[in-house]
Amino acid sequence: MQTKRTIFGNKGLPYLLLAPQLAITAVFFLWPAGQAVHQSFLREDAFGLSTTFVGLRNYRALMDNSEYLNALQVTVVFSIATVVLSLGLALILALAVDRMLRSAAAYTTLLIWPYAVAPAVAGILWWFIFNPSIGILPFVLEQTLGRDWNHNLSGQDAMILVVIAAVWKQISYNFLFFLAGLQSIPASLREAAAIDGAGPVKRFWTITLPLLSPTTFFLLVVNVVYTLFDTFAIIDATTGGGPAQATNILVYKVYDDGFVGLNLGSSAAQSVILMLIVMMLTFIQFRYVERKVTY
Amino acid sequence: MSFSKIAAAGTVSLLALAGTTQAQTQIDWWHAMGGELGEKTEALATAFNASQSDFVVVPSYRGTYTETMTGAIAAFRAGEQPDIVQVFEVGTGTMMAAEGAIVPVYQLMADAGVAFDPSAFLPTVVGYYTDPEGRMLSMPFNSSTPILYYNKNVFAAAGLDPAQPPRTWAEMESFSRQIMASGAAECGFTTGWVSWVQLENFSAWHNLQIGTLENGFGGLETELTVNGPVQARHWENLARWQQEGVFKYGGPGGGADAPPLFYAQTCAMYMNSSASRAGVLNNTPDFEVGYGMLPYYDDVAGAPQNSIIGGATLWVLAGGSAEEQRGVAEFFNFLSSPEVQAQWHQDTGYLPITQAAYDLSAQQGYYAANPGADTSILQMTLNTPTVNSKGLRFGNYVQIRGIIDEEFQRLLAGDVDAQGALDAVVSRGNALIRDFEAAN
Numbered sequence: 001m002q003t004k005r006t007i008f009g010n011k012g013l014p015y016l017l018l019a020p021q022l023a024i025t026a027v028f029f030l031w032p033a034g035q036a037v038h039q040s041f042l043r044e045d046a047f048g049l050s051t052t053f054v055g056l057r058n059y060r061a062l063m064d065n066s067e068y069l070n071a072l073q074v075t076v077v078f079s080i081a082t083v084v085l086s087l088g089l090a091l092i093l094a095l096a097v098d099r100m101l102r103s104a105a106a107y108t109t110l111l112i113w114p115y116a117v118a119p120a121v122a123g124i125l126w127w128f129i130f131n132p133s134i135g136i137l138p139f140v141l142e143q144t145l146g147r148d149w150n151h152n153l154s155g156q157d158a159m160i161l162v163v164i165a166a167v168w169k170q171i172s173y174n175f176l177f178f179l180a181g182l183q184s185i186p187a188s189l190r191e192a193a194a195i196d197g198a199g200p201v202k203r204f205w206t207i208t209l210p211l212l213s214p215t216t217f218f219l220l221v222v223n224v225v226y227t228l229f230d231t232f233a234i235i236d237a238t239t240g241g242g243p244a245q246a247t248n249i250l251v252y253k254v255y256d257d258g259f260v261g262l263n264l265g266s267s268a269a270q271s272v273i274l275m276l277i278v279m280m281l282t283f284i285q286f287r288y289v290e291r292k293v294t295y
Numbered sequence: 296m297s298f299s300k301i302a303a304a305g306t307v308s309l310l311a312l313a314g315t316t317q318a319q320t321q322i323d324w325w326h327a328m329g330g331e332l333g334e335k336t337e338a339l340a341t342a343f344n345a346s347q348s349d350f351v352v353v354p355s356y357r358g359t360y361t362e363t364m365t366g367a368i369a370a371f372r373a374g375e376q377p378d379i380v381q382v383f384e385v386g387t388g389t390m391m392a393a394e395g396a397i398v399p400v401y402q403l404m405a406d407a408g409v410a411f412d413p414s415a416f417l418p419t420v421v422g423y424y425t426d427p428e429g430r431m432l433s434m435p436f437n438s439s440t441p442i443l444y445y446n447k448n449v450f451a452a453a454g455l456d457p458a459q460p461p462r463t464w465a466e467m468e469s470f471s472r473q474i475m476a477s478g479a480a481e482c483g484f485t486t487g488w489v490s491w492v493q494l495e496n497f498s499a500w501h502n503l504q505i506g507t508l509e510n511g512f513g514g515l516e517t518e519l520t521v522n523g524p525v526q527a528r529h530w531e532n533l534a535r536w537q538q539e540g541v542f543k544y545g546g547p548g549g550g551a552d553a554p555p556l557f558y559a560q561t562c563a564m565y566m567n568s569s570a571s572r573a574g575v576l577n578n579t580p581d582f583e584v585g586y587g588m589l590p591y592y593d594d595v596a597g598a599p600q601n602s603i604i605g606g607a608t609l610w611v612l613a614g615g616s617a618e619e620q621r622g623v624a625e626f627f628n629f630l631s632s633p634e635v636q637a638q639w640h641q642d643t644g645y646l647p648i649t650q651a652a653y654d655l656s657a658q659q660g661y662y663a664a665n666p667g668a669d670t671s672i673l674q675m676t677l678n679t680p681t682v683n684s685k686g687l688r689f690g691n692y693v694q695i696r697g698i699i700d701e702e703f704q705r706l707l708a709g710d711v712d713a714q715g716a717l718d719a720v721v722s723r724g725n726a727l728i729r730d731f732e733a734a735n
Contacts, residue, residue, distance in 0.1 A: 045734045046389055047396040048372045133545075133552040133561070152546045153708045242547050243704035259365050261694040262389065263730065 039268035046262040058269035090174030115172035123237025155246025181215035323377035350622035407624035423686035433608035439570035452479035460587025487550035487567035490699035499684035502597035522717035530713035547700035569671030572644040586667030690731025
């Protein structure tokens with residue numbers, strides 16, 4: 001079988017060109033990840049004075065731990081809600097802006113703004129707005145709907161709060177990609193469909209959405225990773241995983257057990273599991289979801 | 296881990312560059328005092344540096360208590376630890392168990408040949424930080440105890456005597472109801488630190504055991520016992536009062552939402568650390584603040600006993616040279632002198648750690664000029680501490696504090712009753728204590 005390929009005269013050159021990227025991967029991913037795997041088989045006191053090899057005990061302990069199983073469940077709810085809402089709202093906004101002629105630039109700028117806000121700052125912002133004693137929103141809710149908002153006590157309120165904060169932060173990013181995706185769809189296709197008598201809704205489902213699928217797929221992968229890792233700061237700044245662990249997502253629990261509780265073995269085991277979950281999700285997405293994508 | 300190592304190494308080399316005179320021995324001090332307290336803390340180091348020429352204490356702010364402690368531990372693992380680190384009281388169990396990582400203060404003082412009299416310190420402060428033989432392990436630095444703050448204007452408007460704070464929980468409830476009925480304030484009371492104030496101090500104040508083996512002072516095999524009938528009754532009351540609006544919950548941990556409720560005159564009374572005094576005075580220009588001791592149930596035998604402390608102490612990490620350790624000993628000696636302590640106490644609202652500092656403050660007329668400033672000390676020293684009110688010491692206690700908050704939240708949300716919540720605190724807490732025992 002013959003394949004077309006470029007022949008490099010110098011055998012070392014490709015490796016040299018790859019070296020910087022490989023070095024970064026090794027230093028910032030392989031090495032720390034290897035350390036985490038190593039640490040996950042140990043039981044150690046905080047200072048590292050006495051270390052015992054415990055095999056898979058840290059992992060087994062997690063499987064029997066109702067708090068860990070709760071964190072898994074919370075993460076699933078949080079991730080699905082955040083991904084669906086941030087993708088859905090961003091798509092609606094992108095569709096709206098795509099129809100604008102003169103004001104599109106202004107709306108785009110405004111909508112991208114939240115992306116420039118650091119997650120911790122976004123968390124604090126929403127924490128202030130929703131604060132049960134000094135926030136404006138609980139006050140308004142109480143006055144208008146008689147709804148007693150208290151995310152310090154109600155796990156449901158807390159979940160809504162962190163989802164809103166996480167979604168708000170991510171909409172900008174999704175919006176930008178959706179808008180770019182929409183603008184690359186040739187207007188002639190939609191016009192042809194319109195002439196054939198397809199209404200706006202039908203045009204969206206049969207033309208816009210399928211042609212947008214590469215963008216949607218890319219955003220799906222990015223958003224899932226975002227909800228699993230990057231939302232740490234939002235959780236830390238708003239609920240701290242509470243009340244009663246109602247918003248304690250996996251990545252926050254890794255931090256809390258490792259850096260607050262100083263239980264490094266368990267924390268390392270949790271981060272290894274989290275790493276495996278993300279690898280598995282990404283694999284599934286590329287293997288099965290990508291098949292439905294038309295480039 | 297690797298990042299903290301690099302960060303720690305970077306900091307140490309920067310500090311080395313910043314060292315002023317080569318001949319002086321540098322002593323690194325990591326602390327967690329930000330804002331105004333941070334300035335007062337740095338001033339202590341400056342004063343010590345000016346008082347002698349052999350040592351230079353270099354203070355360095357490392358973030359919250361948790362960040363400071365975990366940062367110091369990470370630095371220790373990398374062999375780049377500071378000489379002194381400030382650790383909050385719930386980290387005491389972890390630090391104590393780390394034999395080989397720490398130098399006990401009594402040993403430090405003996406090795407350095409610095410005259411040191413442990414009996415000069417207030418027993419309730421030092422008792423928290425001594426080993427079972429009564430030897431001092433760490434240097435008390437900023438200790439406080441919870442007291443009751445109340446709004447005198449609201450009391451007057453509700454027809455209550457503004458000079459008389461409630462003494463018992465029965466009065467707490469009746470005063471609150473009178474205040475709410477009169478419309479003087481919307482709620483009776485709130486509290487910071489539910490775990491520290493409404494469970495740990497509540498137990499000590501009623502002379503009730505917090506854990507077996509002298510509240511954990513006697514060994515790592517200790518078990519929590521806070522699910523007794525009196526604690527359950529109190530938590531049941533708090534849950535009921537929360538339903539009725541008598542009590543408003545201020546959130547987990549320190550209770551970030553509690554102070555604004557008191558400052559905005561939503562709640563007429565507020566329990567929190569005596570070190571909150573400066574903050575309370577700064578934020579309440581519109582009304583006069585009164586001070587009282589924590590309320591108690593008058594039908595509980597032995598109540599009121601004495602309250603216990605919170606705050607932080609200075610731990611000496613092993614690995615410094617003999618010269619550095621001598622410098623640390625001199626610095627601790629400086630910190631515990633009556634003049635320095637009295638000034639620190641008056642500036643910050645933290646407790647004086649020695650009797651002499653308290654006497655000096657009294658002599659200077661500080662308590663006469665600042666009524667209520669001595670409430671904390673009177674409450675702490677109300678009775679000779681018993682095994683139940685000496686303090687507490689459990690491994691993994693940082694996480695157990697979190698569990699107390701979680702179960703209290705479940706109680707208030709109606710998911711569990713008070714006995715169930717406290718039983719869960721005990722069983723979940725004991726599991727963590729067993730983990731700690733196994734790892735040490």
